[in-house]
Amino acid sequence: MSAALLHQLVNGLAALMLLVSFSLLAQHRMLAVLQWFAAQGVLLAATAALVAYGTGDSNLYISAVLALALKGLLLPWLLWRIVRELHVHREVEPLMNMALTMLIAIGLTLFAYYVIEPIERAAELLTRDSMAIALACVLLGMLMMITRRKAVTQVVGFLAIENALFFAAIGATNGMPMVVELGIAFDVLVAALIFGLFFFQIRSTFDTLEVEALHKPLVEEEEER
Amino acid sequence: MQFAFLLLSPLMGALLLGFLAAPRPAARLNVAVAAVTLAASLWLAVDVLAEGPHTAMGDLFFLDSFNVFLVVLTAFVGLTTAIFSGPYMHNELTHGRIDSQRLRLYHAMYQLFCFGMLLGFTTNNIGILWVSLELSTMATVMLVSLYRTTASIAAAWKYFILCGMGIALALFGTVLIFYASLHVLGHGNEALTWTLLKQHADKLDPAVLSIAFCFLMVGYGTKVGLAPMHTWLPDAHGEGPTPVSAVLSGLLLNLALYALVRCKLLVDAATGTHLAGNIMIGFGLLSLVVAAFSLHRQRDVKRMFSFSSIEHMGLMTFAFGIGTHLASFAALLHMTVHSLVKSGIFFTVGHAAQAMGTQKMAEIRGLIRHHPAIGWGLIVGTAAIAGFPPFGVFVSEFLLFTAALESYPWTVGVLLLGLLIAMAALFRFVQQMVFGEAPETARPVAANMLPVYVHLALTLLLGLAIPAFLADWYGTAARLIAGGGGA
Numbered sequence: 001m002s003a004a005l006l007h008q009l010v011n012g013l014a015a016l017m018l019l020v021s022f023s024l025l026a027q028h029r030m031l032a033v034l035q036w037f038a039a040q041g042v043l044l045a046a047t048a049a050l051v052a053y054g055t056g057d058s059n060l061y062i063s064a065v066l067a068l069a070l071k072g073l074l075l076p077w078l079l080w081r082i083v084r085e086l087h088v089h090r091e092v093e094p095l096m097n098m099a100l101t102m103l104i105a106i107g108l109t110l111f112a113y114y115v116i117e118p119i120e121r122a123a124e125l126l127t128r129d130s131m132a133i134a135l136a137c138v139l140l141g142m143l144m145m146i147t148r149r150k151a152v153t154q155v156v157g158f159l160a161i162e163n164a165l166f167f168a169a170i171g172a173t174n175g176m177p178m179v180v181e182l183g184i185a186f187d188v189l190v191a192a193l194i195f196g197l198f199f200f201q202i203r204s205t206f207d208t209l210e211v212e213a214l215h216k217p218l219v220e221e222e223e224e225r
Numbered sequence: 226m227q228f229a230f231l232l233l234s235p236l237m238g239a240l241l242l243g244f245l246a247a248p249r250p251a252a253r254l255n256v257a258v259a260a261v262t263l264a265a266s267l268w269l270a271v272d273v274l275a276e277g278p279h280t281a282m283g284d285l286f287f288l289d290s291f292n293v294f295l296v297v298l299t300a301f302v303g304l305t306t307a308i309f310s311g312p313y314m315h316n317e318l319t320h321g322r323i324d325s326q327r328l329r330l331y332h333a334m335y336q337l338f339c340f341g342m343l344l345g346f347t348t349n350n351i352g353i354l355w356v357s358l359e360l361s362t363m364a365t366v367m368l369v370s371l372y373r374t375t376a377s378i379a380a381a382w383k384y385f386i387l388c389g390m391g392i393a394l395a396l397f398g399t400v401l402i403f404y405a406s407l408h409v410l411g412h413g414n415e416a417l418t419w420t421l422l423k424q425h426a427d428k429l430d431p432a433v434l435s436i437a438f439c440f441l442m443v444g445y446g447t448k449v450g451l452a453p454m455h456t457w458l459p460d461a462h463g464e465g466p467t468p469v470s471a472v473l474s475g476l477l478l479n480l481a482l483y484a485l486v487r488c489k490l491l492v493d494a495a496t497g498t499h500l501a502g503n504i505m506i507g508f509g510l511l512s513l514v515v516a517a518f519s520l521h522r523q524r525d526v527k528r529m530f531s532f533s534s535i536e537h538m539g540l541m542t543f544a545f546g547i548g549t550h551l552a553s554f555a556a557l558l559h560m561t562v563h564s565l566v567k568s569g570i571f572f573t574v575g576h577a578a579q580a581m582g583t584q585k586m587a588e589i590r591g592l593i594r595h596h597p598a599i600g601w602g603l604i605v606g607t608a609a610i611a612g613f614p615p616f617g618v619f620v621s622e623f624l625l626f627t628a629a630l631e632s633y634p635w636t637v638g639v640l641l642l643g644l645l646i647a648m649a650a651l652f653r654f655v656q657q658m659v660f661g662e663a664p665e666t667a668r669p670v671a672a673n674m675l676p677v678y679v680h681l682a683l684t685l686l687l688g689l690a691i692p693a694f695l696a697d698w699y700g701t702a703a704r705l706i707a708g709g710g711g712a
Contacts, residue, residue, distance in 0.1 A: 206378075
């Protein structure tokens with residue numbers, strides 16, 4: 001595959017990645033959120049496989065398989081199981097109205113391009129825009145964590161940030177060294193398990209998965225005389 | 226060989242303790258594992274002292290005078306905390322706050338946390354450094370939620386979410402460093418190996434590294450507990466079991482600051498400017514001032530001392546930000562004495578809270594009458610942390626002031642004001658808790674004050690006369706840090 005074609009393909013996938021991040025932010029229903037989250041994982045795996053094919057780096061195929069198994073299948077499935085078990089799959093009420101959220105998201109994307117701009121001028125590698133898009137996706141994931149009420153959507157936001165970082169590593173650097181990548185994958189898996197455990201604990205102690213309920217005991221403790 | 230002992234003993238300990246449900250043998254095994262770890266760390270320290278900095282197992286691990294003393298400090302506080310936590314957790318068990326299942330979880334996670342800490346300090350790869358910091362974070366999240374009360378679960382969730390976000394930014398910064406270095410060092414482990422990065426730092430793209438540092442600063446800064454990203458810290462310290470508060474304050478914050486300083490050295494060498502230092506000075510001063518004022522508004526004793534930790538981490542960040550030889554020396558000394566004193570204070574506070582049955586400062590009274598050892602421990606510890614001579618904190622703060630006067634004279638006003646306000650808050654509350662009549666609800670506790678005495682004695686020793694080899698050690702480490710500084 002020629003370098004120019006690879007460059008174009010990776011850029012195309014980066015654009016798709018940004019699109020998926022936006023749609024993740026725009027969803028109302030839990031199932032749709034998790035489906036888009038899974039789509040993001042598959043997209044990551046596709047990017048890793050493409051870069052692996054283009055550069056002939058066989059380590060990246062392992063990353064691709066890892067991404068597909070962990071982020072495309074296992075984590076969305078796990079979250080869906082939890083959501084069904086805890087009966088929170090109906091609505092995902094956002095704290096802010098959708099139009100405003102989208103406008104902020106666009107602003108964040110522009111900000112990401114602005115931050116990465118000095119780097120881009122120096123870059124001659126095959127992926128010029130992927131770093132900016134990865135940063136934009138990180139910021140969008142944070143926005144998702146901030147604007148949602150349910151603990152589950154917060155976690156999806158957290159994992160979407162993790163996905164964006166993985167994308168940055170593949171798109172801009174052809175993947176981190178294998179040891180580091182395995183370490184990160186392990187951490188993400190453990191984090192997801194702990195989150196899952198927390199859902200049940202929060203549910204059994206607070207009787208809801210609304211994040212606002214979580215703030216109450218801490219605030220009360222602070223205000224108590 | 227020593228590395229194997231150092232890292233495998235806590236890891237195997239975590240595995241074994243995960244299966245050992247009997248409370249008393251588990252506590253003893255916990256202490257034994259921590260003791261083996263300390264022995265291995267001392268062995269390593271002697272090696273480094275004799276032969277100078279060296280790498281091990283290829284380039285995977287790396288020890289110089291900067292991290293080896295932190296390894297010893299971590300192993301030491303890890304051991305004393307294990308000794309303290311034996312009777313403490315047993316009291317909690319008899320008071321019914323936990324059951325033996327949770328105690329098993331506690332022991333396993335405690336050793337896993339130690340493993341993460343030691344891996345982070347000894348690894349030569351900044352990617353693995355990130356992974357181990359995340360690992361220790363997750364272990365402590367489980368520990369903070371140990372009591373399963375509403376407040377402790379809420380605190381653990383906040384801790385996990387905030388630090389997760391922060392640490393994600395740090396990973397982005399690490400990816401950026403990798404991006405800059407793979408042109409120079411090739412696409413492999415070498416490009417994240419700290420020693421090689423440091424050697425070739427002048428060839429790294431300064432623009433990329435400056436941006437990377439901003440992400441690393443906010444990311445690792447969240448874990449250091451710097452304002453305005455500090456809000457998780459008092460909750461996590463306040464709601465978790467006391468031994469966990471002690472290791473969070475005494476050790477985990479150190480690892481995050483260590484990671485930040487390692488990255489700063491690279492950025493300084495690449496950019497040749499003092500940008501990274503200035504950012505650190507800003508965050509450090511802000512944390513100091515925010516913490517000093519917040520101290521006055523606290524009602525929970527553990528939350529109050531966790532704000533004092535924010536204050537001191539701010540001071541250290543400020544000192545590393547100045548980056549001169551003297552300032553780095555002061556920061557390293559301050560790191561040591563703060564870890565010792567603060568974990569000692571948390572031990573004391575833990576016993577005080579158990580004796581009074583509450584953590585609310587308004588309800589803790591007459592500690593000296595009720596249990597003189599705890600009362601005196603608390604007042605002497607507070608005097609030490611507030612920076613009274615002859616304790617080590619006074620020496621390190623004095624050095625820090627001297628360094629600040631040399632390079633940034635205007636900051637001294639802010640520092641003095643911050644420290645005075647913080648000291649006033651500490652004594653305002655501690656005096657009320659220590660003196661007066663004990664309430665009738667107070668119950669006797671089996672307090673193990675030995676770790677507190679040992680910590681305070683060491684701090685006193687560091688304040689009166691730093692042993693020559695230790696001063697030498699700090700000197701070498703400070704030269705290493707200042708050598709990379711731009712100012």
